[in-house]
Amino acid sequence: MSIPTADHPATLETTTTRWHARSTSISDTVHQLALIWSGAARESQTAPASATERADAHGRATPDEGRDVRVRMRTSVLTLVVVAGRPEIAERAMSIVNALASRHPSRAIVLSPGDPDGPTTFDAHIYAACHLSALSGAEVCTEEILVKTGGELSQHLATVVAPLLIHDLPVVLWWPGDPPFASRHFRDLAAASDGLLVDSGSFRDDGSGGLRGMSAVAEDGHSVHDIGWMRLSLWRELLAGLFDHPLLTGELGNARQLRLDFARPGSAVRISKAACFAGWLAAMLNWRIDKPLRADSDSDRISGAFRHGRKVIPVEFRPVRAGLGPSMQTAGSLVRVELELAHGRVVTRARVTRQADHLLATADWNGAQVARRAGRLEPFEEAPFLAESLDRTAHDPIFEMALDRAVELTASL
Amino acid sequence: MAAGKTAKPSATAEARPKGPPARTQPGTSPAARSRDALHVYRADTSTEPENPLRAGTRLERIPQPCILVVFGATGDLAQRKILPAIYNLRRAGLLPPESAVLGFSRRSLSDDDYRDLAREAIVAHSRVPLEEGIWDDFAESIHYQQGEFGDRPDFKVLEERLEQVDAARGTHGNRLYYLATPPSAYTQIVGNLGRVGLDRQQEGWARIVIEKPFGHDLGSARDLNDAVMGVFDESQVYRIDHYLGKETVRNLLVFRFGNGIFEPLWNRRYVDHVQITVGEDLGVEGRGEFYEQAGASRDILQNHMLQLLSLVAMEPPIAFEADALRDEKVRVLRAIDPSWTAARVRGQVVRGQYSAGWSADHKVVGYRQEPEVPPDSRVETFVSLKLEVQNWRWADVPFYLRTGKRLPKRATEIAIHFKQPPLMLFRDASTNPEPNLLAMRIQPDEGILLRFAAKVPELGLDVRSVNMDFTYGTSFMKDAPEAYETLLLDAMLGDASLFTRADEVEAAWGIVSPIIDQWREWDEAEADGTGPSEEEVAGTLADGLGTGICAYDAGTWGPAAADELIERDGRRWRRL
Numbered sequence: 001m002s003i004p005t006a007d008h009p010a011t012l013e014t015t016t017t018r019w020h021a022r023s024t025s026i027s028d029t030v031h032q033l034a035l036i037w038s039g040a041a042r043e044s045q046t047a048p049a050s051a052t053e054r055a056d057a058h059g060r061a062t063p064d065e066g067r068d069v070r071v072r073m074r075t076s077v078l079t080l081v082v083v084a085g086r087p088e089i090a091e092r093a094m095s096i097v098n099a100l101a102s103r104h105p106s107r108a109i110v111l112s113p114g115d116p117d118g119p120t121t122f123d124a125h126i127y128a129a130c131h132l133s134a135l136s137g138a139e140v141c142t143e144e145i146l147v148k149t150g151g152e153l154s155q156h157l158a159t160v161v162a163p164l165l166i167h168d169l170p171v172v173l174w175w176p177g178d179p180p181f182a183s184r185h186f187r188d189l190a191a192a193s194d195g196l197l198v199d200s201g202s203f204r205d206d207g208s209g210g211l212r213g214m215s216a217v218a219e220d221g222h223s224v225h226d227i228g229w230m231r232l233s234l235w236r237e238l239l240a241g242l243f244d245h246p247l248l249t250g251e252l253g254n255a256r257q258l259r260l261d262f263a264r265p266g267s268a269v270r271i272s273k274a275a276c277f278a279g280w281l282a283a284m285l286n287w288r289i290d291k292p293l294r295a296d297s298d299s300d301r302i303s304g305a306f307r308h309g310r311k312v313i314p315v316e317f318r319p320v321r322a323g324l325g326p327s328m329q330t331a332g333s334l335v336r337v338e339l340e341l342a343h344g345r346v347v348t349r350a351r352v353t354r355q356a357d358h359l360l361a362t363a364d365w366n367g368a369q370v371a372r373r374a375g376r377l378e379p380f381e382e383a384p385f386l387a388e389s390l391d392r393t394a395h396d397p398i399f400e401m402a403l404d405r406a407v408e409l410t411a412s413l
Numbered sequence: 414m415a416a417g418k419t420a421k422p423s424a425t426a427e428a429r430p431k432g433p434p435a436r437t438q439p440g441t442s443p444a445a446r447s448r449d450a451l452h453v454y455r456a457d458t459s460t461e462p463e464n465p466l467r468a469g470t471r472l473e474r475i476p477q478p479c480i481l482v483v484f485g486a487t488g489d490l491a492q493r494k495i496l497p498a499i500y501n502l503r504r505a506g507l508l509p510p511e512s513a514v515l516g517f518s519r520r521s522l523s524d525d526d527y528r529d530l531a532r533e534a535i536v537a538h539s540r541v542p543l544e545e546g547i548w549d550d551f552a553e554s555i556h557y558q559q560g561e562f563g564d565r566p567d568f569k570v571l572e573e574r575l576e577q578v579d580a581a582r583g584t585h586g587n588r589l590y591y592l593a594t595p596p597s598a599y600t601q602i603v604g605n606l607g608r609v610g611l612d613r614q615q616e617g618w619a620r621i622v623i624e625k626p627f628g629h630d631l632g633s634a635r636d637l638n639d640a641v642m643g644v645f646d647e648s649q650v651y652r653i654d655h656y657l658g659k660e661t662v663r664n665l666l667v668f669r670f671g672n673g674i675f676e677p678l679w680n681r682r683y684v685d686h687v688q689i690t691v692g693e694d695l696g697v698e699g700r701g702e703f704y705e706q707a708g709a710s711r712d713i714l715q716n717h718m719l720q721l722l723s724l725v726a727m728e729p730p731i732a733f734e735a736d737a738l739r740d741e742k743v744r745v746l747r748a749i750d751p752s753w754t755a756a757r758v759r760g761q762v763v764r765g766q767y768s769a770g771w772s773a774d775h776k777v778v779g780y781r782q783e784p785e786v787p788p789d790s791r792v793e794t795f796v797s798l799k800l801e802v803q804n805w806r807w808a809d810v811p812f813y814l815r816t817g818k819r820l821p822k823r824a825t826e827i828a829i830h831f832k833q834p835p836l837m838l839f840r841d842a843s844t845n846p847e848p849n850l851l852a853m854r855i856q857p858d859e860g861i862l863l864r865f866a867a868k869v870p871e872l873g874l875d876v877r878s879v880n881m882d883f884t885y886g887t888s889f890m891k892d893a894p895e896a897y898e899t900l901l902l903d904a905m906l907g908d909a910s911l912f913t914r915a916d917e918v919e920a921a922w923g924i925v926s927p928i929i930d931q932w933r934e935w936d937e938a939e940a941d942g943t944g945p946s947e948e949e950v951a952g953t954l955a956d957g958l959g960t961g962i963c964a965y966d967a968g969t970w971g972p973a974a975a976d977e978l979i980e981r982d983g984r985r986w987r988r989l
Contacts, residue, residue, distance in 0.1 A: 139884075236470050237472055240470055240472050243464045243466055244464055244467070244472070244477065252465065252466070284466050284468060285466075397469070
């Protein structure tokens, strides 16, 4: 056990106080945290009055010190638990968490499970920091705990996390990579959390197992956020925006066919994103699943059908390779979506197409282009998506509806 | 809610029956739906055809494309606030690309001249720097039309121009008129809009945004309302008070109605009194001429302070939407007795005017020495008053309000002072605890402070008041949008929650106007030498605070009479 140390690199704008400690047991980790914060509280009592300090109502000086007693407060909004399967993910997660710390003052616990067959080990680094902004007087305190486990303990991460949670605050579990949804190890951690953040873009195989996994977590009442789904926002927004055109809004009930092209840079065919997108359209437009997706025997296409009332709406997923450029090497990324609608003789085609990092949406109504929209895809970074899911820890009902249909659509794959 | 759900979508406002707008979309909770069904009368926001794909996307917060027509397009407000706000909304992708701006003003400018002017305004006043790519795209949407506000043929030309822009850009006939002119031009503009039929909502919607002040007294406010509502329907009118667009003012509602523990205490049983302070450290800053017409009561009290008061005192609205909110706010104002007798004004209102003094570290002149201010001005730069909201919840709970210029600091705060505990158990303690206090700071350092008693460790039973201070910025470090951005977007979306309704404006004037009238009467009497008799002055000293205007040193918290106003009730202003 080492003693927590504080240093104060003073700058003109923000005063940051940092602490670091290391421990080899959970109870010692809890003890170290208590030492850090009790020391911080003592320090703040002797610190000069800050801008946030308020006098009492009658402006009366308190008898002995001539000033108010100030309670140093740590405003925390959540506990974030990250399971980093590999050391480099742990490193990346720590730097993302660090960058978001002041926006979401929280306790972040980054778990880095090591070799399950080795000896049982526990090694924690505790980092705490308080940033006092000279400008606003606001003080934001954050904690990050990096826990490396080895041996059997790596299979019992839920028990590692439990004593380290802040009472009552929501717990968000971020599991980068491909979470083992079916394992007990995952289920225990998910059960201890309120929300789950994953990225369906990094699910294994075709991704349909991951979709079922997310859906099961959502069914258990946890909120689920998926970076893959969030990356579809612009796609949804652009397609939806086309139908704001007064000529087109009424056509939405007349869908005739849906086609989705997705990237397949290597041999892996990952359809989770395309399935979520199709699931979303189905949920919003009240389509049922008529025929779940199946791979065509004579081509690499995957097809199925929706049903809207008595009308059958064929849906086709096409993996594409050509002309993708280096930024589109992710398997399963959407490349193009085309929704065809027909009503009497009126045919409407709404398309969203990816061009490098831009999306272009156009709608033709009886052969004439009536609407056109464009948008830029944000560069792929996890931080903004983590921030977004921390902003909205509540359920995303639209995603859950889309996910349900996507699971049903991919049930036979 | 069935009516609009199955109806064939239509682009015209007229085609849809008034009443519950057809906006229920997937994801709307059943509770919200049934509430809609019960709500019979409210502003018509149903001009949007239904697009189920919008649900859950940012599009729900993106209005339909429209032309923003800025009257007074070359003026200060347009340059400092409106153009930068529109640019920032465009930049953030919150306005559809078809949207357009049409400036209308007396100055003779070409479209390109006006684009240059807009560019300079944005560079100078936008909270984020101008990006060339976005600007090029935005600039194309900016147009200008020269015209006189009082000239009907110019409005005919405006109408034609609007049709051209509409056809070129595809704004579906939606128009938002923004009156960024001096108030004296409002009636002319509204009248001419009506005469050429620009108020009509045939293809799309037509809405009008009016900047405060809404009148300078009750009579003129009524005249303005009559003029506006002779042309537009109330549901088309958006009276903007940028104060209500502030994040923290809206947070006040969330704080009250999103937390279960405060509302049970929010009444006469637990609350001793409420203090509302809007302090400014600045003087009139070269706007002497404007201030001479306004004074603190018109500039701050009638709008900002009474808005804050109604938000603090209102009953929970039945829904978080425009008319339900405004119904409750106006009820608070109606519960304040508007009959101001001379004795009541004398006893419950203090007006002050700053004289020379020290503002922080620099010496400043008195109000009467400010440019454009006459040396014998009797315009108040400070007003402090005691109000009672006479309803079941608040009877006998005084609300003390104070606002002024050249006070020691800029601070806007609402403080709820709770009653003393019924019994003091800690008699031996060297200090008895102060009663609990809940302070909501609107600016600066938005946040919430709760004061409670705690035992001092080890020293017997010494009790001390401690402040638990939550600064909004420490849990959500995010750039809040400018109030004008929020409000412009709301007006385009047809959400009038944060705008003031005609009856609210009149109710607020109903409280403030009689006070100003009484002051004028006293001032005239004093000027004529027919001021109060000696007996009256004696009476004043016995039952009131005086009839005249009290001087206070710049850099202090107002005249001594303001302290007396609250201290004689056994209370004190909270030190800020």
